[in-house]
Amino acid sequence: AQSVTQLGSHVSVSEGALVLLRCNYSSSVPPYLFWYVQYPNQGLQLLLKYTSAATLVKGINGFEAEFKKSETSFHLTKPSAHMSDAAEYFCAVSVQGGSQGNLIFGKGTKLSVKP
Amino acid sequence: DSGVTQTPKHLITATGQRVTLRCSPRSGDLSVYWYQQSLDQGLQFLIQYYNGEERAKGNILERFSAQQFPDLHSELNLSSLELGDSALYFCASSVDMGGDSSYGYTFGSGTRLTVV
Numbered sequence: 001a002q003s004v005t006q007l008g009s010h011v012s013v014s015e016g017a018l019v020l021l022r023c024n025y026s027s028s029v030p031p032y033l034f035w036y037v038q039y040p041n042q043g044l045q046l047l048l049k050y051t052s053a054a055t056l057v058k059g060i061n062g063f064e065a066e067f068k069k070s071e072t073s074f075h076l077t078k079p080s081a082h083m084s085d086a087a088e089y090f091c092a093v094s095v096q097g098g099s100q101g102n103l104i105f106g107k108g109t110k111l112s113v114k115p
Numbered sequence: 116d117s118g119v120t121q122t123p124k125h126l127i128t129a130t131g132q133r134v135t136l137r138c139s140p141r142s143g144d145l146s147v148y149w150y151q152q153s154l155d156q157g158l159q160f161l162i163q164y165y166n167g168e169e170r171a172k173g174n175i176l177e178r179f180s181a182q183q184f185p186d187l188h189s190e191l192n193l194s195s196l197e198l199g200d201s202a203l204y205f206c207a208s209s210v211d212m213g214g215d216s217s218y219g220y221t222f223g224s225g226t227r228l229t230v231v
Contacts, residue, residue: 034219043117043205043222090158092219102148102171102209103220107157 002027002093006106014114019063019078021109023091026072032094033074034103035065039087047089050074061085086113118142121206121223129231133194136226138206140187146170146209147189148220149181153202164189196230203227 007022025031032051036044048059055067061084065076074091091106118141128134140147149161151174160173164183175181178196183189193200204227207220 032219036222043119043224044207044220045117045222046219049219094219102146102163104160105158 002031002104004091004093004104004106006089006091006109008109009107010110010112012112012114013081015083016080019076019081019085019111021076021089021091021111023065023074023076023106024072025074025091025093027093033065033067034092034094035059035063035074035076036090036092036105037061037087038090038108044090047076081111081113083113083115086111117221117223119206119208119221119223121204121226123226124224125227125229127229127231128196130196130198132196132230133192134196134228136191136193136204136206136228138189138191138208138223140189140206140208141221144208144210144221145187147183147187148207148209149175149189149191150205150207151202152205152225156202158205161191193228198230201228201230 003026005024034049035047037047038044047063048057050057050067058064063078088108088110090108092103120139122137145166148163151159161175162181163171167183178194181191203225205225207222209220210218
């Protein structure tokens with residue numbers, strides 16, 4: 001069965017610092033992996049996705065993520081944080097069928113950016 | 116605008132009541148998913164419909180039901196409401212062609228339900 005673990009429910013960085021949000025997955029088949037962002041009082045927006053092409057995936061707003069099969073990880077990074085990056089970030093892995101729908105989401109990591 | 120439309124945006128109702136949440140998927144998307152988001156439970160998958168038929172069921176209570184209509188819009192019905200049902204309810208849609216889950220989802224902006 002597929003699952004997603006996001007390490008750290010809250011991450012705080014200073015403006016201009018590196019952002020690193022961790023995601024580890026468990027999957028018995030090659031996964032599709034996604035990062036979503038949720039700004040306050042809004043729905044989830046797709047940041048980027050890995051679908052078995054390039055292992056380094058670039059997304060919107062300067063974010064990128066690297067698929068590492070050996071580490072079963074898909075960590076999200078951004079070289080320099082902006083105040084506008086403050087939001088909650090969700091990692092998700094796709095499944096086919098089953099009772100959990102097509103995407104299984106992690107519990108989310110809330111990113112705070114300090115001036 | 117994501118293309119997924121949810122109405123109403125806010126809903127306040129009393130315990131024991133019944134409400135209906137509506138979702139119009141993005142044009143061309145055949146699958147609709149309903150999620151409940153609360154502070155303590157996080158994002159919980161409720162149910163999926165594909166082209167009018169139920170495809171997957173998650174942690175949906177028996178008091179809740181959903182359907183997808185021929186025009187592909189979907190409704191989530193919540194009855195005998197309890198205080199604990201207060202949450203954000205999201206609808207998402209996807210192309211989901213042939214079960215291909217690589218497209219990901221497009222989310223609506225949600226309905227905030229408050230049960231008093």
